[in-house]
Structure formats: structure tokens, C-alpha cells
Amino acid sequence: MKSQDVRKQFLDFFESKGHTIVPSAPIVLKDDPTLMFNNSGMAQFKEFFLGNGTPKSPRIADTQKCLRVSGKHNDLEEVGIDTYHHTMFEMLGNWSFGDYFKKEAINWAWELLTEVYKIPKENLYVSVFEGSKEDNVPFDQEAWDIWKTLIDEDRIILGNKKDNFWEMGDQGPCGPCSEIHVDLRTPEEKALVSGKSLVNNDHPQVVEIWNNVFMEFNRKADGSLEKLPAQHVDTGMGFERLCMALQGKTSNYDTDVFMPLIREIETITGADYTVKASNEAEEKVNIAIRVIADHVRAVAFAIADGQLPSNTGAGYVIRRILRRAIRYGFTFLGTKEPFIYKLVETLSEQMGDSFPEIRTQKALCSNVIREEENSFLRTLDQGLILLDAVILNNQGDTIDGKKAFELYDTYGFPIDLTALILSEKGLKLDEAGFQEQLQLQKERSRAASKVTAGDWNVIIEDDIQEFIGYDRLSHQVKITKYRRV
Numbered sequence: 364m365k366s367q368d369v370r371k372q373f374l375d376f377f378e379s380k381g382h383t384i385v386p387s388a389p390i391v392l393k394d395d396p397t398l399m400f401n402n403s404g405m406a407q408f409k410e411f412f413l414g415n416g417t418p419k420s421p422r423i424a425d426t427q428k429c430l431r432v433s434g435k436h437n438d439l440e441e442v443g444i445d446t447y448h449h450t451m452f453e454m455l456g457n458w459s460f461g462d463y464f465k466k467e468a469i470n471w472a473w474e475l476l477t478e479v480y481k482i483p484k485e486n487l488y489v490s491v492f493e494g495s496k497e498d499n500v501p502f503d504q505e506a507w508d509i510w511k512t513l514i515d516e517d518r519i520i521l522g523n524k525k526d527n528f529w530e531m532g533d534q535g536p537c538g539p540c541s542e543i544h545v546d547l548r549t550p551e552e553k554a555l556v557s558g559k560s561l562v563n564n565d566h567p568q569v570v571e572i573w574n575n576v577f578m579e580f581n582r583k584a585d586g587s588l589e590k591l592p593a594q595h596v597d598t599g600m601g602f603e604r605l606c607m608a609l610q611g612k613t614s615n616y617d618t619d620v621f622m623p624l625i626r627e628i629e630t631i632t633g634a635d636y637t638v639k640a641s642n643e644a645e646e647k648v649n650i651a652i653r654v655i656a657d658h659v660r661a662v663a664f665a666i667a668d669g670q671l672p673s674n675t676g677a678g679y680v681i682r683r684i685l686r687r688a689i690r691y692g693f694t695f696l697g698t699k700e701p702f703i704y705k706l707v708e709t710l711s712e713q714m715g716d717s718f719p720e721i722r723t724q725k726a727l728c729s730n731v732i733r734e735e736e737n738s739f740l741r742t743l744d745q746g747l748i749l750l751d752a753v754i755l756n757n758q759g760d761t762i763d764g765k766k767a768f769e770l771y772d773t774y775g776f777p778i779d780l781t782a783l784i785l786s787e788k789g790l791k792l793d794e795a796g797f798q799e800q801l802q803l804q805k806e807r808s809r810a811a812s813k814v815t816a817g818d819w820n821v822i823i824e825d826d827i828q829e830f831i832g833y834d835r836l837s838h839q840v841k842i843t844k845y846r847r848v
């Protein structure tokens with residue numbers, strides 16, 4: 364089944380159950396101080412759950428463009444390394460705002476998966492919230508009893524608060540979830556280990572596909588729970604994972620959502636994508652190809668929705684994602700010229716029907732990406748020459764953290780790339796020394812900002828934002844905004 368049909372069948376199914384189909388909200392959020400990017404289907408409906416305003420229909424369904432690269436949900440480190448977490452992905456969702464509840468939601472989810480999509484029942488597991496005394500939340504008996512009518516009890520798993528309880532914050536709407544997991548292993552693999560033990564265990568072929576959240580309670584300031592006056596359903600299913608299951612693949616990247624991009628990367632770079640890598644070198648190439656195929660989507664969709672790469676806030680996150688892709692290409696595919704921008708054409712052909720913004724903004728996306736590639740590739744080239752000089756003049760097997768910091772700070776050369784190159788040459792990086800320099804530099808810039816504050820009025824001092832730094836470093840920075848006086 365083609366991915367376009369998978370998406371359409373989801374929406375048609377929920378339309379037939381009385382849902383109004385709405386467009387995806389933009390991936391970039393401009394008016395929510397708690398969230399940089401849309402990271403789930405429910406974000407655009409948050410206010411309704413808080414009791415502010417009413418939706419245009421009590422039953423809504425859609426596919427939402429999501430980006431999980433900052434804040435509570437940050438999957439960036441996994442992307443490309445594993446085969447089922449993306450930076451940008453589509454979340455298919457259906458909602459009930461004070462209308463239907465667990466019985467309908469669970470029965471429809473089951474009907475869609477097993478009768479419409481025809482996923483064999485023996486490939487599915489479901490989970491139910493086990494309850495938590497400590498948090499004063501009961502076991503979800505109701506969901507258990509509904510699932511029992513549909514699936515063998517042996518396939519129902521009890522889940523803890525981390526996976527099976529959702530809350531908006533310390534206070535406010537919350538409730539148990541039921542997740543659905545699919546086991547895509549071969550019969551031989553299944554005979555060896557029970558799928559049940561692999562659920563929520565990072566197994567690439569036993570993956571969570573759908574989360575059904577039942578907003579049932581309100582948590583009060585004193586921590587106690589009360590029943591919400593109206594109960595809601597909020598579900599989210601990973602579109603690319605569903606396509607993997609329905610197309611008989613073992614990786615999201617092998618579906619028709621990603622293969623056109625992968626083929627194009629192969630054509631441009633001459634690299635080979637192997638469905639099952641047989642050695643480390645092949646796997647490195649695979650990872651690089653997956654990273655690029657994934658990241659171009661995140662970056663292009665963010666630009667199409669108005670977020671250009673920049674040096675601050677959300678723009679900085681987008682720049683970092685693109686630079687991660689450039690770096691993987693540079694290091695593992697040997698690409699020394701801009702090429703990621705060329706993939707926007709393929710992306711727009713493939714996604715333009717469902718998301719017209721990617722078609723109308725195609726030229727902007729590819730121009731911006733090309734410019735970013737140009738400037739970062741220059742940085743990489745220059746950095747490599749400098750790093751070679753450092754290595755040549757080094758005594759012993761450890762490179763001074765101060766030298767690495769200079770490359771990073773003055774020339775913008777990524778520290779994890781330095782570490783990677785050093786490790787490939789059997790050398791070590793003095794990480795503590797690097798961190799020390801980083802800390803000193805932060806203090807210097809803090810002091811410097813105080814000096815210039817004479818000319819500038821501080822309007823927001825404590826706006827702490829999280830941003831992703833280089834791959835393995837995640838910093839908290841203090842953003843200080845000034846207004847000229």
C-alpha cells in the first residue's frame with residue numbers, strides 16, 4: 364500500500380466515524396512560549412483541553428507535521444542511528460473533545476489496524492496503565508476490559524507512568540494512555556524471544572505505532588485528582604512507522620516515504636544504500652544517508668513554514684539540524700559541494716499533494732539550504748586544515764582541550780567532528796579542558812554583556828531556552844534580549 368493511500372485511509376476512516384478533517388498546523392510555532400516546534404498532534408488543540416474555547420467539531424482528525432528536536436521530546440541523537448525515530452514526522456491523530464471516550468477510541472483503533480489496514484492480530488501488542496499509588500492514579504481497568512474483548516489477554520501489557528500516563532504539566536488535564544505496538548520480526552526471530560518482552564525496549568522491529576490518551580482527570584494544585592467534567596481522547600500514530608508495517612519493511616527508511624530521497628542521494632553522491640548493512644563501513648554510509656534523508660525534510664518544512672536558519676532560538680535549532688546533515692555527508696559520503704538543496708525537488712514532488720507549502724516554497728527552501736551548505740562547507744574545509752596542523756604539532760596521544768576550543772570558537776569547527784577525526788587517528792580529546800574553556804567563554808560573554816548594557820536596556824533577562832548544541836552537547840543558554848535606548 365502506497366504511503367499516500369495509508370494517509371488517506373486513516374483520514375477517510377475517521378471521517379466515516381463522524382470526524383471533521385482539518386489541516387496540519389504549521390510545524391513552527393510563533394505564539395506558544397512553552398514550545399518551539401509542534402511536537403505532537405494535540406499541540407494545536409491544547410487550549411480546548413484547558414477549557415479555553417471550543418473546537419469547530421467535537422470529533423477531529425488530521426495528520427500533523429511534528430518536529431522532535433528540542434525540549435521534552437528530543438529525538439535528534441537517535442535519528443539516523445536507529446530506523447524509526449525522525450526529526451520531522453507525521454502524526455496521524457483523532458480527537459474527541461468531550462464526546463466519545465475509551466470504548467469507541469479503542470474499538471476504532473483496532474478496527475482500523477486489523478480490518479482496514481489488515482495488520483495480523485498476532486503481530487500486535489497493547490499496553491494499559493498499571494496505576495501508581497504514589498501519584499494517586501488508579502489502574503486503567505476500563506481500558507483493560509475493553510481490550511480484553513478484542514485481543515488475547517496475553518498480549519496486553521501493563522505500562523508504567525513514563526509510557527502510559529500523560530499529563531500536560533504539574534497541574535491540569537491528565538490521564539492514562541493505551542499504546543499499540545507492532546512486532547515485525549520474522550517467524551524465526553519470533554520463535555526465539557517473545558515479542559512481549561521486547562515492547563518498549565528499543566528493538567527496531569518491535570515498535571510503538573499508536574498512542575491513545577484518555578484525558579480523564581484534572582490534577583489540582585495540591586496534587587490530588589478529580590474527574591474532568593468532560594472527558595477527551597487524544598491519539599497519535601506515527602505515519603512513517605505505520606507505512607513500514609504496511610509495506611512489509613524493517614525500517615521506516617525503506618518505505619516509499621524515504622526511498623525517493625535515498626535514491627536521489629545515491630545518484631548525486633555515488634554512495635550505496637544497503638538495506639541490510641553487512642559491515643561497519645556500510646552501516647556508516649547508511650547512517651549518513653538516513654540522517655540526510657531525514658534532516659532535509661525537517662529543514663525544508665521549517666523553512667516553508669517561515670523559520671529560516673539563524674543564530675538564535677528556533678532558527679539556531681534548524682541551522683544545527685542542517686549542519687548535522689552536512690557533516691554526515693562530508694565525513695561519510697565525501698561530499699565537498701552543496702547537494703542537500705537538490706533534494707527539495709524530490710521532496711516537493713513526493714509531499715506536495717498533502718502539504719502544498721513545500722511546493723509553493725520550493726525555491727526559497729532550496730536557495731536557503733544551498734547558501735547554508737556553502738558557508739558551512741567552507742568552515743569545515745578550513746577547520747580540517749587547521750586540525751591537521753594541530754595534530755602534526757602535538758606531542759603524545761591527547762589533543763589539548765584549549766586547541767580544540769579555539770577551532771570551535773574561532774572557526775566554528777564542530778567539537779564532535781574534532782573528536783571523531785581524532786578517534787579515527789587513534790588520538791584522544793582532552794574533553795575536560797574543552798569544557799573548562801567553554802565555561803570560561805560563557806563567563807566572559809556574560810561579563811561583556813553587562814558592559815554593553817549601558818547602551819541597551821534589558822527587557823527580558825531570564826528567558827532560559829534550551830537549544831541543541833553539537834550532537835553530543837546540549838547546553839542551556841541564557842538568552843538576554845536588549846532594546847536600544
Ligand code: ATP
Nearest residue numbers: 431438447448449452571572573574599600601604
Ligand atoms: P517512542 O517511545 O518510540 O519514542 P513516544 O512514546 O515518544 O515514541 P508519543 O509521544 O506517544 O511517542 O507519540 C505518538 C506516536 O508518534 C508514537 O506512537 C510513534 O508512532 C510516533 N513517534 C513518536 N516519536 C517519533 C519520532 N521521533 N519519529 C517518528 N515517529 C515518532
Ligand code: MG
Nearest residue numbers: 431436437438
Ligand atoms: Mg519518544
Ligand code: MG
Nearest residue numbers: 526542563571
Ligand atoms: Mg513511547
Ligand code: MG
Nearest residue numbers: 526542571574
Ligand atoms: Mg508513546
